[in-house]
Amino acid sequence: MDRSGNTRRNNRLRQARIARSWRQRDLAEQLGTTELTVKRWERGYQQPSTYFQVKLCTLFGKSAEELGLVEDTSAPIVEKNIQDMEQATSPAQSQMLWTVPYLRNSHFTGRDDLLEQLARHLSREKPGDATTPRRALLSQPQAIKGLGGIGKTQIAVEYAYRSREHGDHTHILWINAASEEVIITSFQTLAQLLPDFADKDEKNQHELIAAIKRWLERCQESWLLIFDNADDLALVQPYIPQQGQGSILLTTRATAVGWLANSVEVEQMGLMEGTQFLLHRAQRLQASEEEYNEATNVVIALDGFPLALDQAGAYIEETGCSFNDYLQLYEHHRITLLARRGKQAANYPHSVATTWSLSFQTIEQANPAAADLLRLCAFLAPDHIPEELLKEGAPHWPLILQEAVCDLFAFHQMLEELLKFSLIKRLVEEHMLSIHRLVQAVQRERMDPEEQQHWATRAISAVNTVFPPDPKNEEATWSRCQRYLEQVQGCDLLIQQYGLSFSEAADVLHRAGNYLCEHALYALAEPLYQRALCIWEQQLGPQHPQIGSGLTSLGHLYSRQGKYTKAEAFDLRALHIWEQQLGPHHPKVAHALNNLANTYKEQGKYAKAESCYLRALHIWEQALGSEHLQVSDALNGLANVYLELGKYAEAEPLYLRAIHIWEQQQRPEAMGVTYPLTGLGALYGEQGKYLEAEPLFQRVRHILEQQFGPQHPQVAYPLHNLAELYIELGDYAEAAAFNLRALDIWEQQLGPQHPMVSYALNNLAILCVKRGQYAEAEAHYLRALHIREQVLGSEHPQVANTLNGLANLYCEQGKYEQAESCYQRSLSILEQQALSSHPEAAKVMHDFARFQEVQRKTEEARIWYERAFTIREVLLGSHHPKTKETRTCLIALPKTTSPQ
Template sequence: MTTYSNAINVFLSYAHEDEPLRDELMKHLSSLERQGLISTWFDRKVVPGTDWARTIDERLNRASIILLLVSSDFLASDYCYQVEMKRALARNQAGQARVIPVILRPADWKGALFSHLQVLPTDAKAITTWSNRDEAFVDVVTGIRRAIEDLSLLPASSARATLPSIWNIPYPRNPFFMGRDEVLIQLHAQLQGGQAMALSPSPTAISGLGGIGKTQIATEYAYRYHQDYVAVLWARAESQDALISSYIAIAKLLNLPEGDADEQEITIEAVKMWLQNHQKWLLILDNVDELDVLPPFLPTVPGGHILLTTRAWDMQRLATRLEVETLPDEQGAALFLRRAGLLAPDADLLQVPLTDQQLAVSITYTLGGLPLALDQAGAYLEATGISLSEYQEIYQTHRQTLLHDRRSRISDHPEAVATTWSLSFRRVQEKNYAAADLLRLCAYFAPDAIAEEILTLGASVLGPVLAPLASDALLRNQAIEVLRTYSLVRRDPRERTLSVHRLVQAVLQDELEEEEQRIWAERAMLAINAAFPDAKHRTWPQCERLLRQAITGTQIIQQYQIATWKASRLLYKVASYLQDRARYREAEPLYQRALGILEPSLGTGHPDVGYPLHNLANIYLEQGKYAEAEPLYQRALHIWEQSLGAEHPDVGYPPHNLAELYREQGKYAEAEPLYQRALHIWEQSLGAEHPQVASSLNGLAELYRKQGKYAEAEPLYQRALGILEQSLGAEHPDVGYPLHNLAELYREQGKYAEAEPLYQRALSILEQSLGAEHPDVAFPFNGLAELYREQGKYTEAEPLYQRALSILEQSLGLEHPRTRTVRDNYALLLQNMDPNTQQSR
């Protein structure tokens, strides 16, 4: 019996209704498995807790034989037919796998996408129609064995595929190549499309950032689809001289008499004529970054396929661009581990320990999924034998050295990441100095979604070279165009954002002197501060759009110890927005850092110190930390009374919020005069119809409601509601609070018909304006639940309590007073429910 060391991966695609037939087939395939000929896989082998779709896709991409177990259920399954089968047929067409349809049950499969393939069993007779089903399965296994023997996948001596006789690809096939099957299939379809239309296809360009793997993709394409061509030619195209040299070599490879001509133009024209007069050839022009040198070397009407690799974005009508993206984290991690020798070439990421998976994904994220950087890092690990965690630690302290380290023995990409980009940086600076400065500035933003308004609104802080770009769209576009020429930035015209690869940022930062680094980092922070608005409900969308950049600005402040008023201003604005969105844990340290800047520079009694103090107290109040909040309110009140005067409108905030704090603790006597003082200040300074007056009226009404003084509370709620609806609009979130509180008042009086629509309206407003997970949304959920519980509508009440609890537990924690209140209310519901209902739960 012949055995083979490398079993062929067999993937089974089937409808779950056919699992019994699949199991029978597996029994008959066991003989091939015991001989080591095949290794089978199907979706029931997906490990629990893993991404099933990604796992299926990886297994299907690794399979050399794909069995389509055909039945009416298979044909009706969207996933089997539209996803798995289409992917399988694409791999079959590309010569990467053999697809074998196996007809399990009778079905009308004539005209199906696989109908051109030879099917099993013999004569396409469905297995279930055989009088002896075992004979049918034996017939199928025999056919599969023939397919195994026919494939050039077992002993090397049986390989039938040979490369074209005219072949000058300078690199061997990369054993670590992975994650680009979709690109290769798209590339093949794009190049072959012209032949299908009886037209010469236009050149196709693989475009992307240096190190993204363009040359590797072109090389793999040549090896994978060599059977489509009688000649595969390679030319270096980074310069005119390189192209001339390559065309002379091609002329000699083609045995053209003009190959030895004294005039280079004659040789080039001879090669172009050969390309025009012959068919079924592939010409790869590698590294065509300066597109203007290319036209004299292209045939007028090519008889074959031309494939470019380039960093350029605009193809200037020379070619159809196919952009290459970085690798997803999981694929990048697998490539990294394979290159490091920690994962077998045919194994997937799930076969390494979970801790190694997580570390590899983290390193991949740090390296931005860039294949060259991952290859570099993997080679370093292989050479040094260090662990993944050790590499991560070394990278943090020696990033610049590691990004310059290249350990490849193959010349497909001899330069390290840093070297690859340094040349591009120099070319950018030669073409447009402002573009180079723009790139340096972008090195200090978050890499993705850099909103272009940061540049325009931050013009005054960007320095003399960049400032003109902010006010002149033409100059700005010219600079961005130069950067896109080398794929150093990407632009999203719809979102009006730029993005830069995180390693481009790292290399740019490392090339700057320490003082230059600080200058550009501070400019980035100042530009973000200029663009980030004060946090108000109407500015929330813009705050959210700029939030990632704003957080990066706060990190710059910390890293470079920037202690200016504008730095404190950015910290305060970001903290205020995060507080509005109930992200209290993130907001708190930003307020504290703002205080740490303002107090030493302005003095502890300066009015600006009062704002982060007061808002920090608000955060503690929202979190139920009353002991921490009270002294901060009192200190802010003292600062503002002394510096602004007792009747300044800002002086109204600490008394109002102190009153809220006392009311929450049941200290009603202490709370009332503070509410009255705030109300007086705001009525006198802002006018009787100002929203802040409504806020004070609502608080005072709440105080009365808590004491059962419903007659005093109701008109205050109604007046507050009227002010807010008139001044802010009926859908503003502030309108939701008096609505909810008025509903509470009616519920407590047993006026359920009046209360319910108010709860419903408050819930709608708060959900729409604050978001479904904001803790304040729990108020109307709990109120409605209480309403239904008091009416004995337990079925309606229970999911509302659960929703309120879920929101509060996630946002405020299990022990927050609000959470405990709702939990107690829910417990009361369970006590009220009849035994049968409790039994059913």
């Protein structure tokens, strides 16, 4: 038997299959037949029927001649019988229409929620199901929308296969909707497949399509009609049946689909989902934990974009490289890798770069301003681009974009053009745009380095224009700062990437640093401050007055973090520059002096702090007037020093004057007024005026929570003050609640080694002692002592305070030797710091006297009680509770008798 002709022609079919890297089983699954049948076709034992010839041509996109499918009339009659027998053995398969032109993607991963949503909307009752009445009218079509390469077609393919497995639809039909020509071609092919279709030879295209739609509308079996790449929905709409037992699914890059279809938007893959997909695609399913983490890093770099992950997986599989190798290659050869498609890319042969290139070209021709907007968005932080930035930053754009953003109609036309291809998203309620990071990357790579630098400079200059000028002192601007913070951080990356150093770049970094510092985001603020200072030094020289601003900001930042040595160095340098460049009486000199005084006070250097505050106060009063807000800063700082020194009579009028200035110049609930309010409350607490102190602390708490929210470090200060107040009042439950909240805020926001944490630990230890929890109290005291010694130094007055608490605990436990050592060290520190007449010294003396009394050393106790009483009577007055306490103890001491 001579089968040479058949064999030669069917070798073409075999070659077409191998070119797609398909097995015979894969081809059989696509066609709805058996692997044995495919083997017969390729070996020339059997010719495909007309039904399968049409499906093969559609699947491979080739003619019957190109696939060797032209009928051979010389084939013996037995072959015809075999063909008839094969068809007869699978009547269900021959009745079911299946024209999906893609193999099932064996690497498909995730998207379960989206597929379930499609199933709920598209699945219809199965034939013969009497529980649900048949619907004559179609439900609204369902659209899968999103950026090119995001996985829309793959999701549609996977849904089609799952639908066939579950028997949701009898017929599943695929229409390529990329253009009207291919839509018509797909319908013509479909005409040859429909059973009992009398009009398959109709030559008039419109009549043929109308007849196919009628067939679908009258078909009593459930069907699913998929329009793939339906980017022009107006073009597709006339081809959609209006009724029948079917469902319509569209895949489209268009954003505005509501007039035609319900829609689900496909986003990039999540981290876990993307990692699983990449491992699957790269054939690394047995990955170690290290490989898994490296794969996750690749997913992050590619922002979870499915097509890019598929390309990466193909590259890793084909080259055998590691995930880490790919990541390094991507950093240096981004556009090359995004343009490279793997060898086994039959379902989606285009790369990321190729997928978008035609869209970019179309936009460039249709609306050049929209193309410029896309270029600009490539240099902005991608997730939240405020629309007003585009308008307010207009002076920095090219002329064509300037004109478009300033005209509302033209602005919407630009966005419409970009939304057609889902290249951007519009966040309507927030008045923002977003763009995928890979779209940004491809856009940038299409520019030469000089053009990239131009756009980066424009973006930075515009963000500098819109970012508030003084976010540190104006709470009203904070919401706007927050809105643009991502853009400033994006600018910071551009400055580093392109080595940019111009004044606007430094300005916007410094102002954002002020906002972040005010909100205790110190780790984010520090690098912005540092880069701003570096730019200014490069542009202006190390002694320019502007350098002082960068130095004082860093000094303030370090002081808030408890890094007082570093803060002092920056403050001193700023003071020197401003004194030399601006003169000793300039207001900026006062600013540097005030910052330096704050640092000295925190270090316990009260004499130096007092001197700097007094000088700053004098300069500001002379230059700005006695009622200026900055005058209140010096007044408050000076009052704090006097409070620490126990000079209560001198501190109180300074606090009251500072509060008056704030209330006269600003609203009474302004954040600045909280500083003197806190100081005045602390003063009243020291004087035993607890009922006067409490409302001040509560007012401060209310203001700060309103301004910053409940978890800001500033809020912890009034909480801590209230805790101390309630300890004095004996309300330990309330004190514990406030103290624990303050401790949690400081630990979380400032870190476990910040000096403020030690204050909360001290209070916690006191409360534990009150409850008899001595082991816990000792642990808290020791941790507080360690923090203060490490951060403040071993001779700081606050170290003396903790040592005294620890000594009291040891005394309570009868550990007298350890207690005496702590008392003696505490008194020595206070004496060295010239604080022997300070209220804190009086407290230590009182406690040490009680220690001596417990050991029956009456005369030693009397000496220390008398010293404590003298200090307290002078500083607190004879009616202060603490003065009375010491007097009572002194009176209660037994009188000594002269020796016989």
